[in-house]
Structure formats: structure tokens, C-alpha cells
Amino acid sequence: LGWSLQRPERRAVERDESEIARWIAHEWPRIKKGR
Template sequence: MDVGAGRCGGRACYGVSLSRASVWRLLTGRLGWSLQRPGRRAVERGESEIARLIAHEWPRIKRGP
């Protein structure tokens, strides 16, 4: 995996080529980055609207036309 971007990539200018594992160790260990994952539920989630949908709309949808 070449490190760097733009006209002068890592290998072209510096002769550096790192494996994926090395890049991961660099990002997490030395730079303190972490894997980001979304939360379980959206903040904008409308619980009352979901309850209405399940109670009124879902039976109609499940039945079909």
C-alpha cells in the first residue's frame, strides 16, 4: 500500500511502502485514531411515529392490495 497522495505519492518521493497492518498500527497506536461506528439509533428517531406506523400502516401493508 503506497502512503501519500497527490502528485508525489509516498513510494515515488520517499520510497516508503506500508502494509495494511502497518498503516492500522500507525493510525491507532501513534496517532490515536479509532474505529468509528454509528450509534444504535438515530437521534432524530420519532418513537411515536414508529408506533403509529406499526399499529396502523403495517397491518395494511402486510395484507397487500
């Protein structure tokens, strides 16, 4: 049929990029400290 696979995962990642960046900024230092 010549259809391209639609990947909702990729779209979700793009959408959450700012949220992920914020999560890293807030949670990652805390996780690092905990270790």
C-alpha cells in the same frame, strides 16, 4: 480534541419513536394484508 461524535440520526430516531409505533400500528397491517 477529545470531542465525541454528534449523531443527529440517533436523536431523530428517539424523537420519532412514538410516530414509528403509530405508523406500524396503522400501516403495517395494511402492508401485510396487501402481500
